Amino acid sequence: xxxxxxxxxxxxxxxxxxxxxxxxxxxxxxxxxxxxxxxxxxxxxxxxxxxxxxxxxxxxxxxxxxxxxxxxxxxxxxxxxxxxxxxxxxxxxxxxxxxxxxxxxxxxxxxxxxxxxxxxxxxxxxxxxxxxxxxxxxxxxxxxxxxxxxxxxxxxxxxxxxxxxxxxxxxxxxxxxxxxxxxxxxxxxxxxxxxxxxxxxxxxxxxxxx
Numbered sequence: 318x319x320x321x322x323x324x325x326x327x328x329x330x331x332x333x334x335x336x337x338x339x340x341x342x343x344x345x346x347x348x349x350x351x352x353x354x355x356x357x358x359x360x361x362x363x364x365x366x367x368x369x370x371x372x373x374x375x376x377x378x379x380x381x382x383x384x385x386x387x388x389x390x391x392x393x394x395x396x397x398x399x400x401x402x403x404x405x406x407x408x409x410x411x412x413x414x415x416x417x418x419x420x421x422x423x424x425x426x427x428x429x430x431x432x433x434x435x436x437x438x439x440x441x442x443x444x445x446x447x448x449x450x451x452x453x454x455x456x457x458x459x460x461x462x463x464x465x466x467x468x469x470x471x472x473x474x475x476x477x478x479x480x481x482x483x484x485x486x487x488x489x490x491x492x493x494x495x496x497x498x499x500x501x502x503x504x505x506x507x508x509x510x511x512x513x514x515x516x517x518x519x520x521x522x523x524x525x526x527x
Contacts, residue, residue, distance in 0.1 A: 321355025323362040328352040332465075332511045333472040334362045367465055393517040395420055398459040400512065401447055402522035403439025409480055412436065412489070414443035416450075417522045419461060426450065433486035438493065440467035441476045443522075445496035448505045456507070463512040463520045471509060474500045 324335045329344035329351045336359070345351035356362040396419065403414035412434035415427040426446065428439075444467055447460055462468055470476050475497055482490045512520045519525075 321357060323356045323359045324353055325356065325362050325366045326351070326353045327366070327511065328513070330508060331472075332468055332509070334359065334366055334469070363469070366469055394461070398461060399425065399447055399451075399456075400461040400520050400522040401440070401443035402463065402520050402524065403436050403443055404524035405434065405436040405439060409433045409435050409486070412439045413524075414439040414446070415522055415524075416443060416447045419521050422521050431486070431489040431492070433480075433483070434489045435478060435480055437464065437466045437470075438476060438478050438480065438489060440464035441470045442489075442492060442496055444468070444471050444509065445499060448507060449499055449503070451507055452503060452505055459508045459510055461510050461512040461520060463514050465511065468509055468511060471500070 321338070322336065324338065324341035326332050326335060326341060326344045329348050331344050335341040335344065338355075341353060341355075345353050354365065356365060398419040399416050400419050401414065401416045403412060405412040411430050411432060413428050413430045416425045417423060418425060428442070428446070431439075440462060441464075444460065444462055450456070451458065451460075476493045478493075480486070514520065
């Protein structure tokens with residue numbers, strides 16, 4: 318029998334890769350609609366997480382006595398939470414990111430435009446931006462992102478972009494280093510939840526430029 322050492326959670330209290338069954342169980346236990354799968358190696362887990370939910374992943378249903386968990390419903394979330402997104406004209410290209418309230422769509426922040434960046438970088442920076450803002454203001458709101466990569470990078474504390482640093486994008490790489498330093502020096506209690514576009518439609522922070 319294969320002994321799994323790494324677990325991918327696509328839907329749960331927190332999503333990402335967990336290196337023990339106990340830490341995985343904490344994300345899925347009594348979480349309606351949780352989706353997860355075990356893998357023998359971390360490399361397999363990373364590849365699976367980035368690829369999205371496979372058809373053969375395990376789905377766990379919550380016990381009827383438990384109350385619904387945020388993000389588990391098939392209905393589009395409409396409570397007080399924050400959604401972040403990025404837009405990039407080209408890959409790489411001019412990139413910006415922003416955060417909005419999920420319930421009202423009102424914009425909370427918007428970055429300047431960064432040259433020669435990527436959408437994944439913007440998604441990562443948006444998450445760190447809103448986490449730093451939340452910590453400064455004492456916010457504990459849930460945070461939604463539709464980027465698997467950004468959530469994975471956030472959990473690892475590193476922006477694992479393959480983009481090469483050069484003079485044209487020096488500013489965004491400086492921001493990446495500052496974001497990684499913040500993650501190394503700070504903790505946060507906000508839940509970071511994957512926005513399920515296929516079930517809920519475009520994330521409220523979407524720039525509408527597709």
